[in-house]
Amino acid sequence: MSSETLSGPILTSDGIPLKVSLRKAEKRNKIRAFLLVLPLLAFILITFIIPIGDMLARSVDDRYINTVFPKTFEIYKKWDKQDLPPEEVYETMFFEINAAKGFKIGKASTRMNYSKSGWKSLIKKSQRKFKKIKEGPYKEQMIAIDKRWGDPLYWKALGEMVDPTTMGYYLNSVDLKYDSNKEIIAQPENRRIYNHTWIKTFKVSLLVTLFTLMLGYPIAYLLATLPLKYSNLLMICVLLPFWTSLLVRTVAWMIILQQNGVFNNLMVIAGLIADENRWKLMYNETGTIIVMTQILLPFMVLPLYSVMKTISPSYMKAALNLGASPLHAFWKVYMPNSLPGVSAGGLLVFIIAIGYFITPELVGGKDGQMIGNWIAYHLKTTLNWGLCAALGSVLLFVMLVFYWVYNKIIGVENIKLG
Amino acid sequence: MALPVYATTGQRIGYYSFLTYCGLVFFFLIAPIFVVLPLSFSSSPFFEFTREFMSFESEAWSIRWYKQMLGICDPDAVITTVCTDKWMRGTVNSFYIGFVSTFLATALGTVAALGLSRPHMPFKGLIMAILISPMIVPLIITAAGMFFFYSKLGLTHSYTGLILAHTALGTPFVVITVTATLTGFDNNLIRASQSLGGDTMRTFFKVIMPLILPGVISGALFAFITSFDEVVVVLFVGSVEQVTIPRQMWAGLRQEISPVILCMATCLVALSIALLTTVELLRRRSERLRGIKNR
Numbered sequence: 001m002s003s004e005t006l007s008g009p010i011l012t013s014d015g016i017p018l019k020v021s022l023r024k025a026e027k028r029n030k031i032r033a034f035l036l037v038l039p040l041l042a043f044i045l046i047t048f049i050i051p052i053g054d055m056l057a058r059s060v061d062d063r064y065i066n067t068v069f070p071k072t073f074e075i076y077k078k079w080d081k082q083d084l085p086p087e088e089v090y091e092t093m094f095f096e097i098n099a100a101k102g103f104k105i106g107k108a109s110t111r112m113n114y115s116k117s118g119w120k121s122l123i124k125k126s127q128r129k130f131k132k133i134k135e136g137p138y139k140e141q142m143i144a145i146d147k148r149w150g151d152p153l154y155w156k157a158l159g160e161m162v163d164p165t166t167m168g169y170y171l172n173s174v175d176l177k178y179d180s181n182k183e184i185i186a187q188p189e190n191r192r193i194y195n196h197t198w199i200k201t202f203k204v205s206l207l208v209t210l211f212t213l214m215l216g217y218p219i220a221y222l223l224a225t226l227p228l229k230y231s232n233l234l235m236i237c238v239l240l241p242f243w244t245s246l247l248v249r250t251v252a253w254m255i256i257l258q259q260n261g262v263f264n265n266l267m268v269i270a271g272l273i274a275d276e277n278r279w280k281l282m283y284n285e286t287g288t289i290i291v292m293t294q295i296l297l298p299f300m301v302l303p304l305y306s307v308m309k310t311i312s313p314s315y316m317k318a319a320l321n322l323g324a325s326p327l328h329a330f331w332k333v334y335m336p337n338s339l340p341g342v343s344a345g346g347l348l349v350f351i352i353a354i355g356y357f358i359t360p361e362l363v364g365g366k367d368g369q370m371i372g373n374w375i376a377y378h379l380k381t382t383l384n385w386g387l388c389a390a391l392g393s394v395l396l397f398v399m400l401v402f403y404w405v406y407n408k409i410i411g412v413e414n415i416k417l418g
Numbered sequence: 419m420a421l422p423v424y425a426t427t428g429q430r431i432g433y434y435s436f437l438t439y440c441g442l443v444f445f446f447l448i449a450p451i452f453v454v455l456p457l458s459f460s461s462s463p464f465f466e467f468t469r470e471f472m473s474f475e476s477e478a479w480s481i482r483w484y485k486q487m488l489g490i491c492d493p494d495a496v497i498t499t500v501c502t503d504k505w506m507r508g509t510v511n512s513f514y515i516g517f518v519s520t521f522l523a524t525a526l527g528t529v530a531a532l533g534l535s536r537p538h539m540p541f542k543g544l545i546m547a548i549l550i551s552p553m554i555v556p557l558i559i560t561a562a563g564m565f566f567f568y569s570k571l572g573l574t575h576s577y578t579g580l581i582l583a584h585t586a587l588g589t590p591f592v593v594i595t596v597t598a599t600l601t602g603f604d605n606n607l608i609r610a611s612q613s614l615g616g617d618t619m620r621t622f623f624k625v626i627m628p629l630i631l632p633g634v635i636s637g638a639l640f641a642f643i644t645s646f647d648e649v650v651v652v653l654f655v656g657s658v659e660q661v662t663i664p665r666q667m668w669a670g671l672r673q674e675i676s677p678v679i680l681c682m683a684t685c686l687v688a689l690s691i692a693l694l695t696t697v698e699l700l701r702r703r704s705e706r707l708r709g710i711k712n713r
Contacts, residue, residue, distance in 0.1 A: 029538040036533025037545060040526040040589060047586040048552050051563035058566055215443045222440045236694070237448045243690040243697075244451055245647040247667045248683040252450040254671075255457060255465045262453060262467060297447055326429065355556020357650055362671055372558040379562050379654060389566070392559045403554050407547060 052396070059389035062166040068108040069096050073162045081181070085155050090139040097123065098130055114384065115168065115178065116157035122148045156180035169390035174198070194374070194391070201370040204289060204360075205353035209300075211293040212349050213342065216300035220341070221334075223301070224308035235305075242298040250362050253291045257281040257363070283365030291359050296352055300345040303410075307341030340410070347406045351399060371395055451687055458483060458680035465677065487681045505678060508666040515577065515662065516645040519584035523641040526585070527592025528634050532626070534593070535600040546593075553590035557650040560587070565654045575657035583651045588641030595640065599633025599704055632704035636697045643693055 009017040066073060072092040079085045097105060105123060112119035129145045143150040160168055160178045171177055171184060175192040179185045186192075219238070223231045241249060256262045264278040273279065281287055311334065319329035357372035364370070371391060378388035421433050460471050461480035470478040489503040533539060534546060552560065564583050565574060573579035607629075611621040627634075649664035656665065663682060670679040 026538055029536065030540050033533045033536035033539045036536075037530045037539070037549075038533075040530035040549060040593070041545060043526055044549055044552065044586060044589065047564075047582045048560070049548065051567035052555065052559070053563075054567040054570075055559070055563040215446065218436065219440050219443050222437075234444065236698075237444045239694055239698070240690065241447050241451060243643060243694045245664065245667075245683070245686045245690065247647070247649060247664050247671070248454065248686050249450060251465075251667070251671065251679055251683050252453045255453050256450060258465070260464075260466050265467065294446060294450060297443075326432070351554065352556075355558060357556070357558040358668075372556060375558050375562060376650075376654075379565065385566065388562060392562050395556065396559050399554070399556065399559075403547075403551075407543075 055389045056393050056396075058385060059169050059393045060165045060167065061386065062111075062161055062168075063164045065108050065111045065161045066164055068100050068104055069093070072096050073158075076158060077162055079155075081156060081159070084139075084150060084152055087137055087139045089155075090142055090149075091136060094130065094133070094138045094142065097126060110383075111161065111386075112158070114172075114386075115160045116154055116180075118148060119154065119157070122146055122154070153180055166386075169386040170394070172387055173390045173394055194371075197369065197371050197374060200285070201354055201372075204285065204292070204368075204370060205350050207289055208292045208296060208353045209346050209350045211289070212297050212300035213346060215293070216297055216304055216345065217338075217342070220301045220304035220308055221338075223305050224311070225313065238298050238301050238305075241294070242302075246295065246358055249295055250291060250359055253287075253294070254282065254363060257287055257290065282363050283368070285364070285368040287363040287365070288360045288368035288370070291363050292353060292356060295359065296349045299348050299352060303344035303348060304338065304341040307344070308338050311337045344406075344410045347402060347409070351402050351406065355395060355399065454680050454683045454687065458677070458684045460677070463677055465675075465680070483677045483681045486676075487678045487685075504661055504666050505663075505682060508661045508663045511660060512646055512662040512664075515580050515584055515660075516642050519581045519588055519645045520638050520642040522581070522585040523588035524592050524634060524638040527589045527637060527641070528596050528630070530589075531593050531596035531600060535597055535603065537605075549593050550590045552586050557587075557648070561651045561654040564651060568655055574655050575659065577660060579655050580652060580660055583655055584645035584648060587648060587651070588644045591640035591644060592634070592637035595637035596630055596633045599630045603629065629707065632700040632707070636700045636704075639693050639697055643690070646689075 009019065012018055012021045069092075072089060075089050075092055076085065079089060100108065105127065109120045109123040112123070125146055126142070126149075132145075133141045148154055157180055159180070159182055160166065168178060172187075173194050175187045175195045176184050177187050219234075223234055223238070226234070254261075258264075259278050259280070259282075261282075263281065264273070267273045268275050268278065281290065315333050315337065316329055319333045320326065324332065354370075355372055356370055357376055360368050360370045361373055361376070364373070372395070375388055375391050375395070378384045378391070421430065425433070457465060457467065459479050459481060460468070461478055461482060462468055462471065468478060487505045489506045530549065534542060534549075539545075560583075564579075568574045568579045568583075573582065603626075607625050608621055611625045616624065647664055649662075649668050652660065652662050652665045653668065656662070661669075663686070667679050667682060670676045
């Protein structure tokens, strides 16, 4: 600053250098802006971010079992994992099973059952029969009650639980598990479900993204190039499904796709398919894909439309004028310009699709289940919350990667609604 | 995009097949919504277009399911599914939870959007990403997390829990719409108001609010419809006590397959048409106010 070197720093009327005064004012503005955001930020942190964090914590949490068998596990750690554990492990186990109340031991034995099935019934049986045992040594008497107490595999399975955290649920969510020596191995053939489901989830989401693009691109192009009075009217067709309840749309599709539904009836009347071999369009993967395509189509059309609206029609005219055929002009000029819209719409649809739960549950049948359905199943039916949280965390992680990409390419603040 | 007069036959064929394709896609988008309307007046308990129904025989058409929806029981009906007041209770609950959470979401979201739109906002990107996240994270994950955490606080199976959850889900919409309205907002208006002696509150209600009102209202409507349609969180955080319309429809589809669902669906379509119209009118008004010509 030349003025500064000539006459010293510029001062405000009260003698403070202008720079200092400005910085102070800016800081005040920053704080004021932040204070406006603070209530919502705090609200979202408490009601939303912390619950998600709680789920993440739960996916590795293995403390509960440690509160039920603290002493047993303490002694268990010293065992060399050869043959059977020593008498004192049996003894503490005996007392800790007796000390635990019904609910507590039930929850603990459910956890033990995850690493070796059979534990739950063994504990249940032992609880009843332990009353007979009056004094030690306990090892032989426990084995006499149930010979599973003499099976080293059961004892080795406990080794996976002595740490307060476990990766077991994560392993389980990708069809792996710990063997009795805490080595990671694949699940037995008949218990592999999740890898298959993960692949299916990605496959369905990709197909839905592809189909929405195929259906959405032309209509977005039409909407962007039609005169406004027509396009506004047609826009309603895109926005109305967007505003209509998800369940209403799913019900509507159930009416259309079922065996005696509208689609099959029309096809039979038209003579295109025979009455006895009507197409099975619902309660399978096909159904899930058809319905999700229609439901997510607006999420593809709206970003595409807002990008296409900014492409000047004169580009195409110039290309045509210079002798390009319409298709060539479209491919070389219009398409590249619309790519930001394609990536925005595609990412948005994909992100929404991989977490879908309601539609696959209602029209997917057995074959169309996605990972969201398994999360719900473990949350409500099996109550295996650790596995539920692990599946959810993996899904969340995948989501966040795509969200991050979305944010990098498009920016969250550019999400437009209607 | 219209066809020029000198278009070749090939171009004409291409153009019209393009239009046909688009027509089919629009049909695919819009037709399923209207399939439910006629069926809701069918007397059959199945979700089917029967022959009698299609030939407009009077016995095949009835409003009995609407009566059931309203909780009016018909004693001499041939086929009666269990007559309940659940639909009406669900309606009341849906509106109650919807209104309260919309109010909270709108208040919190509008204030936050004002802060985010200020030129001096620190960590804007990060904060925006956090505030938008409830809209992005799959509902099933949100529901699982909320179920785990809220049960520790004793908020599951309570209206409070559901209202908090729906408020969190609704705020991103308010933040997005209000920040969109605030782009191009002339900050000199605030300075003018302050220099003329208006204090913060007066400036907010007399200068800022009238200008951003269209954005606030459409954000509120988005928040409302989000809460009103939401079923996943209701299923896991709520209980049978907090039955809402979507939850009752879910139960209706999973367990009893009652045609009353179709009547409720029809009502919901009517509601969504009303909301869509309102939002569209507001958007145009807002663009006019801000002097933006049709994009």
